[in-house]
Amino acid sequence: MLRHLIPRPDAVRAAALAADLDAADLRSDPLRAAWGAEADDALARGMRSPLLAALGERDDPLAVLGRFFVLGMPQPADAVAAALPRTGIDGLEALGLAYRDGAQVVPAALVRPQSFVDVDGVGEWWIASDLDETALGTALPADHVLGVGGATRTLAGLVMPAAVDRALDLGTGCGIQALLVARHAGRVVATDISARALAYAELNAELAGVHNIDFRQGSMFEPVAGESFDLIVSNPPFVITPRVEEVTAYEYRDGGLIGDALVEEFVRRAPAHLNPGGAAQLLGNWETRDGVPGRDRLESWIAPELDAWVVERETLSPLRYAELWIRDGGTTPREETFEPLLDAWCDDFAARGVTEIGFGYVLLRRPPAPESGGASERTPAPLRRLEHVEQPVSSAGRAFATGLRAHDLLAGGMPERLVVASDVTEARHHMPGQDAPSVIELHQGGGFGRTVAVDPALAGFVGACDGELTVAQIVAALADLFEVPLADLWAELEPRIRALMIDGFLLPAS
Ligand SMILES: C[S@@+](CC[C@H](N)C(=O)[O-])C[C@H]1O[C@@H](n2cnc3c(N)ncnc32)[C@H](O)[C@@H]1O
Structure with missing residues (x-):
């Protein structure tokens, strides 16, 4: 049984670890070159044997740390100690990232290189997160802290590229959005209901050498009561989940409310935390109920004075939605628990008269104060755009910023x-x-x-x-x-x- 440790962020040890990872060149490109592009892509689909085969018997630091931190596999203690000379195994244990087990060291977390591109250029950080299903060999625990996934990248691509004074990342998880926003913000507040997630986020900020983020624990807007921001970003736990015992409430995707109530709460409460000209950008789901389209329900939650731009990217039937998220939780139709879960989801949707679930992007903006004597002194009617866009989207953040300008x-x-x-x-x-x-x-x-x-x-x-x-x-x-x-x-x-x-x-x- 693998031990479920919690990271213990420590600036000095994190800096030592970052120096070791740098010296080992544990970066995306060297790893991709080491195990080949096809195997690298296969990892995202949960396969690691092609990567192990490509590394063979290699015991250089890149290969050892690739197996240990990227694939989450125990490695011989002497090889890990040689690959991490500044950190040492004691340092890893003190950071809560690994533990000794006889002659081996067992990773308690993944630490993967994560490259990014923004208006200032390209960069790469190491992002620590919980061991995934492949590394665990079992379903995820309810308090699992996600690494960087598809939704993470989607939100990162939506965020408008503008320098701001104060920003909020609500539901920061491993902290990736906060790190990205911190590149263009004076100060960022990163919140999460999960102490475990915040420990990862803080550790990741230390690994990245980023020091303009405050980490606060609490639900939704509680940790920032009375405060306002120029930018709020959130990939919130919006996944609609039936409230029955047999369905696991994964903290990383489920805020514990009924139906799409979490997105409604966000949309209703975010405006109180926006400065003039400030924007909130989030991902979400919305239900079509009793014939009322999801986009119309969403529109009814938006305060009339706000600019609002909603881009619905897809709609799914209750059955397809249930299948998607049951599979995401690691259960396949071959398992006997699959159908009871499917029934629970479909019954939950039927109880609310839900016939379709929309997914997409929400942008809310408190209109900027008109410049006195300026060309745009007249306050425009708020922008109100709710549209369905299915074609591929790139640099959506710039497109939103251009549209608002x-x-x-x-x-x-x-x-x-x-x-x-x-x-x-x-x-x-x-x-x-x-x-x-x-x-x-x-x-x-x-x-x-x-x-x-x-x-x-x-x-x-x-x-x-x-x-x-x-x-x-x-x-x-x-x-x-x-x-x-x-x-x-x-x-x-x-x-x-x-x-x-x-x-x-x-x-x-x-
Ligand atoms: C989908 S993850 C997003 C992680 C990360 N921001 C990203 O973009 O990849 C949602 C996060 O919200 C957190 N969360 C769950 N319920 C919450 C709540 N009521 N208030 C604040 N955060 C919550 C979870 O712990 C999780 O870290």
Whole structure:
């Protein structure tokens, strides 16, 4: 039976460990080179034998620490001691990351290199988290602390890249979002209900040498009562879970409430903690109940004065949702507990009249205070966008920031000159033998990867936005060309130009 230790963060020992990991070059690229790209990818699918086969009998520090910290396997004590000369086995034990067992040292946690890219460039940290199912060889315990997963990366990609004074990461887990946000924040508060998670988060900040994060234990917004922030990020425990004995309430994914009540609570309570111009960004699920679409229910939780942008990425039936999260908990249909779990989930959804569960991104912003005497002194009507987007999304954080900037700018009127964003292309589709296109589409390479059908006048407008000609000049020229009254053309084009600006197709010429 593996021992379930809790990390004991210690600045001096963590610095020694980071120096040892650095000397061993325990980084993503050297590891991928050591065991090969295909085996590296297989690890994410729970396979480790291809990686072990590639390492063979190697006993250099990279191989020993790869097996020990990345795969979570016991290693000979003398090999671990040689690979970690500054930390030593005593240091590992003091940090709560391993324990001796005869001639072996047993890891109590994973410590994996985690690379990241942001506006300041690329970097890599070591992120400690609990042993995963592959390392444990059993289902996860309820207090499991997750490492970096798919949802973690999704949220990290959504966060708007702006320097802020104060930020909050609610439900920090291993601390990865707090570390990322700390790169552009004066001070970050990282909270979690789990003391175990906070111990990992604090240790990871010490390993990364990041010192502008305060760690606080408590549920939801309790640890920050009365405080406000410029940015709140959260990958909260939103997974909808039936409240019956046989279903494990995993702390890492389940906040203990009924249905989507945790997301509702977040959306209702976050605004009280936002400074003017401050934004909250989170992932969540929302239920379609008794025919009321999930997005409509979500919209009803949003305070009317806030800007809100919700991007629903997928919807699942109750059955598919139940299957997804039962498998995530390590139970497969071959096991006899699978069907009782499935029944529990489906009964729970049926009891609330749930027919569909949406998943997506929520961005809430308290509108910035209008600059007195500035161009945007007029307070715009709040942005309210709830949309379903299924195509691949990249750099969503930039797309959100561009959209909000355009919304603020448009409060002061249409900018004088516009330019076409560099990732926009135009496609014209013709009926065979016809000169005039029957469909013209603008396509966006980055952001939300949108494709928008435009008519010849709007296509002409966008094509002429070179930052030299003014908007007024372009519209006047088009009115002449199409022989239509200028006022009519402008009435038709203006809302569509505004939408193209919010969507990032058109940008103000600087
Ligand atoms: C899905 S994990 C997110 C971890 C990390 N932030 C990430 O992005 O990978 C959710 C975290 O919320 C924590 N949590 C669960 N219930 C909570 C609550 N009521 N209040 C605050 N945090 C909670 C869990 O312990 C867990 O660390």
